[in-house]
Amino acid sequence: MERYETLQPIIARVIENIEKVIIGKRDVTTLSFVALLAGGHVLLEDVPGVGKTMLVRALAKSVNAHFKRIQFTPDLLPSDVTGVSIYNQKEMQFEYKPGPIMGNIILADEINRTSPKTQSALLEAMEEGNITVDGVTRPLPRPFFVMATQNPIEYEGTYPLPEAQLDRFLLKMKIGYPTFLEEIEVLSRAEKVPPIDELQSVITVEELLSLQQKVKDVYVDESIKRYIVEIVQRSRSNESVYLGVSPRGSVALMKAAQAYAFMHGRTFVIPDDVQFLAPYVLSHRIILKPEAKFDGLVAEDIIAKIVARTPVPIQR
């Protein structure tokens, strides 16, 4: 696809900037930005040490946003995320001490290692866009973007995220290991000063907010909407699927597609956008039947199969 389309210049600058730090992984970078533009959140499912933190920090630095990191542990409490009110004896009143969630770009590391109580505190904040501490509702800063990571489910000592919570993430993706040559490049760069420190910001938060507005104006034709719904409905009737994609999933797919189209300088969504994004947007929203899992099927395969079979609209 890159063959025919160039990125929106401003987006291209950001992506280039991030790529000074993250080697390869163009898709991951692009997808993160899609989520950022669409106002969604990303779930990274990967082992430690592949550059998740680096990615988020680079993203934050590039957009000149306030970056916060929360390391989730089994003993983390909800107030450790949202912040607490402490009695200020000098002032004679309770004073709100903001938690780490009060930032623009949040890295929620190993989200599945904490208790469901703490997880839900974060997820509610993600959904509502504000938090309530001691009866006071406080808005979260704009933009608000959470990139959560979780270790693959098989690892010991984890609290898997319930399906309802997973639905709150716009995209789920993996970073994966770098290729041989890329890893050598990683080593070469690690010899010098950590490049992340030298990274300059490319756009401002205000610019980012206006981009988010523009994304909403990207036109989605009736035929594309039908296409999205067709894919989603097929996921519900698929024989290997126990629970299909919710209507929230359809909306998510459309919003992501709008962001993706905008990034590529288009004012309208084309089926290619939907096809590219469907596995990332939909696969964490379906639950496979046990027998399908037993057959070694994974959700990504099912979505890919559905997309391959759904007729693409070629005329209005």
Added chain:
Amino acid sequence: MVYTERSIKGLVLYGFAFWLLAEWLMPLETVSDTRNIGIFILFVALCFLLYFLRVPFWIRVLFKAGYIVYALNVLFFHGPWSEAILSLLFEMISHISVISQFRWTELTNPFRSFLFFLLLWITAYLIRYWLFAQKRLFLFYAMTVTYIAVLDTFTAFQGNGAIVRLVVFGFFLLSWLHDERLREKEIAVNRTRTWAAACIGLIGLSVAMGYMAPKHPPKWPDPVAFVKSYATHHEQEQERQKALVKKVGYGYNDSRLGGPFIADDTVVFMAEDEKRHYWRVETKDIYTGKGWKETDSVQVKTFEKENNVHQWFEGNAKKEVFTAKVNMFQGYSHLIYPLGLKAVNVSGDIVFRLQVGTERIYPTDRSAYIVPLRTYELTYEYPTFAIDKLNAAPTVQDEQLVKRYTQLPANLPKRVRELAQQITKGKTTQYEKTKAIEQYFHLNGYLYETKDVAVPGENDDYVDQFLFETKKGYCDNFSTAMVVLLRSVGIPARWVKGYTSGQLMEETKEGKNIYQITNNNAHSWVEVYFAGTGWVPFEPTQGFSNPYSFTEPQSVSEPTPVPQRTQPEQKRTPLNDVLKHENISSPSVKDKLTASFAALSWKEIVMGMLILLGVVLLLYKTRRKWWPYITLLLFTYKQDDQMFTKAYLSLLRHLDDYGLKRKNGQTLRQYAAYVDDWFGTNEMSRLTLLYEKMVYQKENVHTEWTQVKELWENLIKKTVS
């Protein structure tokens, strides 16, 4: 490609191609009955010019087809354009049966010319292929040399100039093509001048030497006689080995009679007539022992409408004048007419040429081109022969006539003459003798038979075999035998060919009868010369009757016609069928088309359907050669808001048919990339980007069709294979 078609080199090559094909056409004027060869040469030039200009396929076809119709119209039809097309169509349909029955001799001149145009078309295409795709022409060149050599040796054509031209230009062309092939393989380095100098020098040298060298007469004085004698011998051998199965119908060649034939009820013509009579075509006078040959006389008399050149009867025949209208269903170059023809009424400027030797009449135009007639009106004198006058006829005195019409081959078996003597024993007058011989077959158990009829072997005589051995046969056997028997006793007689009066279909209100004459009615009979009366027809064949009246002496004043024996299998046709033919006097071309369809038998219809099926199948198989062009044509003249969408979707269909299948889940971009990979371009992707904007964008972006037209056309053309 070292050279392209549209370049100076290409033009020169096309010039050579034209010249080579013209070499084939030029001798035709001398060696065959082809006329106006210029029109064909012009057609060849047109073919190559169109190739050179690289006009689209369909324009070429249109031009050439138009030229063919125009040329045929100028040569034959002489009508307006629409008429010419219909006439050509009519020619084609009426030839379906002719071709399906292999009656090659019956092809009409317009149809022959039409086929010739097609042949030239194909040849031009082939030569172009040889020159530009294969860059080899040796085969065709060798064929041309052989052709010229054969014509020079065996015909009146003088090939001196042609041979010199062939050597000079042909060798130049061959070596040029060879050079081009080498260059294509990048073997030869670019040394055009050296090559050209060497080539021209060698050719010049050989031509000069050939010109200056002494020319000996051929060592082998006349190869033609030797080859001919060998060929004839071989032919006879072959014919003896197999009994030829013929189809009944009209043909000119009667040199080898005998053998079975199969029935054929193809309608030849319909006639609206007042009297029953034979329909004549020609007479023949030389009996060879195997069949009939026509006299060598080439005397031709011409008349227009009124026959004032040929006297059919002498004073003693009593005549009444009648008219008949004829509506031909088959295109024959000769006129079919009754005995006593007085006038032919036909629209158009037609001159009739009567070959005195055979009494064959050709309708022609002013410049002596044969014009087959479709409808014409005849006026004829219907004779009644008084038996007493015939009996009283004196012995024929005209020595030349007697000599010509009592000719018999020298090796006629003696028993034939003896039999003739025996039959006519005791008969005194010529009429009595003739009647005796005519009756002989009826009285002696000769059988009418079409299937089991012998072909005379090399040492057999056709008549002798019939009279003494087989004793069965059809009209040719009976009539030839009667003529030979008559001639054996010195009575001048000749063999006449044509048709019987046919099957009565209906009586019109005016008291005229409508007859249908099919190929089954083809017939031969006998005419005997009586001094003072002229040629009198006789009917020896079993099961047939003489349609002319012979009156007894007492009833001279009021002739009683001999009762007409109707043919046994005659049947009534439903009135509707007849009504279709009722306005036979002036049917429009459309009517003729319908009529000629109606005249097709079921076998021909099945055959036609099969051919149609074959054509459809062929069209389907070759659709990638023409369908893209049709689409191009359609979209050239369409004006529509949705043009681009329609064109793009049509392109998708073409690509799919071409073999580049789009999967259901494949987006247009992915498919475009696949298509472009296949063709090695980026045109599909460019077009697809524009199309995407049309389809998925908010405002209905009106992409100007003219902007994308070229991209689209290029892609459509790529699907031609």
